[in-house]
Each structure stands twice: as structure tokens, then as C-alpha cells.
Amino acid sequence: MAWLGHVERMDINPSAWKIFESKLVQRTACVGTTGAMRTCPTDTLNVILDLLPIDLLIKYIVSCSAIRLKESNSWLSKPYGHSNTTKFSSDIISVDTDYCTPTLSLSKCFKVIFPSREDWEDDIVSIGFDTTTFTDGLKMECGVGSGIFSESLNVAKSFRLPDFASVFQAELLAIKEACKIVKQNQNGNAAIFTDNQAAVKAIH
Known part of the structure; x- marks a missing residue:
């Protein structure tokens, strides 16, 4: 989630060097995997290999992490820091999910039977x-x-x-x-x- 700030800054300044470096690493891996010419556009390589652009991938991972923390009651809603992640995923994090926090129960009030x-x-x-x-x-x-x-x-x-x-x-x-x-x-x-x-x- 620490990379979210760099992604958000890239939305304002597309030439942000950290994201530029990340995209360069992703492009190098794509070129090496496909054997494509160096002039082949990065977006084309991503489509061929079914890859998300690095900035969208980071946003996806951060959104999943935010939802997991929220459902496990570990999310602290604050208007600053990583808690501000929800500003681009508020439509997702507000939806109920089927995530369940694992709990240890040493005694059960029910019995499971598999009849023949x-x-x-x-x-x-x-x-x-x-x-x-x-x-x-x-x-x-x-x-x-x-x-x-x-x-x-x-x-x-x-x-x-x-x-x-x-x-x-x-x-x-x-x-x-x-x-x-x-x-x-x-x-x-x-x-x-x-x-x-x-x-x-x-x-x-």
C-alpha cells in the first residue's frame, strides 16, 4: 500500500520517476518474454501478455488489501496516509462481502453427520x-x-x-x-x- 502515493502522484505528474522506473521494468520483462522489437508499444505488449499496467495493478492490490482490512475490522478511517486509499475505491469498500474473520471455537453446539x-x-x-x-x-x-x-x-x-x-x-x-x-x-x-x-x- 506504500506505493499508492506514487501512483496518485503519477496521475498528477505522469513523469514521476518511481512509476516510470516500474513501467520500465515491466516493459523490459514484456520485451524479453515476447521477443518483440524495442519499438513495440508497451500497451500492446501488455495486451498480448494479458497484463495490467503497473499503476492499475498497484491500485487493484491496494483496493483488495483495503477491503480485507475493512472486513477484518482492522481498517482505521483517517483522512490522511494509507487510510485515504478509499477515495478511489469508495464504491468497492462500501459493499458487503462474504469475507469472514477466522475464529477458533473449542466447543460446538452442533454435530455434522453424513448419512449413508x-x-x-x-x-x-x-x-x-x-x-x-x-x-x-x-x-x-x-x-x-x-x-x-x-x-x-x-x-x-x-x-x-x-x-x-x-x-x-x-x-x-x-x-x-x-x-x-x-x-x-x-x-x-x-x-x-x-x-x-x-x-x-x-x-x-
Whole structure:
């Protein structure tokens, strides 16, 4: 993030020597990789090698770092220094993300079970639970969404997610919302069923 000031100064003074040096290093690497003539424009080489210009790459890395710090509650909003990074990424840093700060939990109030096919055929999976809730997430050409259904709690809900969300995110959101509903409506033993093993292992 320390390079951000140099990038911002380059927007005012394109001949700033530190950025000029960085672009020169990037150009030298591009010429050496492609074997292009020395007269070949740098932008052309970047397009051929699918590279971002060095100033845009720095801004991208700084934006990602700012978002990571903000989501982990480590960002200090100040009108000076590196905190001023948000002036060019305020539209990004203000958006909620699915970043979660890792926490260590030595005790869990839930248990994860992976029933076998025989357990499902014998219909013994849901025995011993006061309520059962089913969740699912899907992604299709028309969009991304999550769904929750519980006959015992009389709940049937669906949620629309942004188009760029993944199936994994949709599955996790469904499980999260199901936990909220179960906690609000019931105090006994509850079972939440999902068909995404990756989501379950990520929680467990």
C-alpha cells in the first residue's frame, strides 16, 4: 500500500520517476518474454501478455488489501496516509462481502453427520429431531439463489443473490438463514439438511 502515493502522484505528474522506473521494468520483462522489437508499444505488449499496467495493478492490490482490512475490522478511517486509499475505491469498500474473520471455537453446539444411502432408504436420518429444515442453493443462466423449506416450522423462503455469486456462496447463505429461523422458532433438537458437502465441511 506504500506505493499508492506514487501512483496518485503519477496521475498528477505522469513523469514521476518511481512509476516510470516500474513501467520500465515491466516493459523490459514484456520485451524479453515476447521477443518483440524495442519499438513495440508497451500497451500492446501488455495486451498480448494479458497484463495490467503497473499503476492499475498497484491500485487493484491496494483496493483488495483495503477491503480485507475493512472486513477484518482492522481498517482505521483517517483522512490522511494509507487510510485515504478509499477515495478511489469508495464504491468497492462500501459493499458487503462474504469475507469472514477466522475464529477458533473449542466447543460446538452442533454435530455434522453424513448419512449413508442405506440410512436414507431406511428413513432413519430424521429420527430423534424435533424439527427438520432443508436448504439448497443453485446457479443457472437466469441467476443465483438460495432456498429454505421446513414443514414442521411452516417455512418456505427463497433468496435472490447477485449474478456473480457462486453455488458455494448460495449454499452457505441458505444454511445461515436456516440457522436463524431454527433459533427463532425452536429450542429443541433441530436438523438442517443440505446436499453440499463442501459447504458443510467449511462450517465444520
